[in-house]
Amino acid sequence: MSGSSAEVTFEEFSRVDLRVGVVRRAERIPGTKKLLKLTVDLGTAGGEREVVAGIAEWYKPEELVGKYVVVVANLKPKRIAGHASQGMILATCEGESKPVLVTLSEPAPPGSKIC
Secondary structure (H helix, E strand, O other): OOOOOOOOOHHHHHOOOEEEEEEEEEEEOOOOOOOEEEEEEOHHHOOEEEEEEOOOOOOOHHHHOOOEEEEEOOOOOEEEOOEEEOOEEOEOOOOOOOOOEOEOOOOOOOOOEOO
16 A cells, blocks of 8 residues: 555554544634634534644634534643643645645434444
């Protein structure tokens, strides 16, 4: 596989819990250029969670509200700019180009497992 990361086993990949999340609220984190604080609804699989994402240079908070996104739900929480980030929103990452959020083409129940 040219240009890709190291291979992982199916067992390793199955440890990653990918879930459908709906962005309920989004706001800039004051004092930062790149960070947004998102409140993401994971339904019965995790309730509402705060996720910090480095996408503020490309996305306005109001355009994210209501989007159905893919969330890494079992990522160990981390403090970023003083905020607890309890997951990760999936997006493309190609150098300095705009990240493209991984979204659903049609709604699915919040918390649905991606498999």
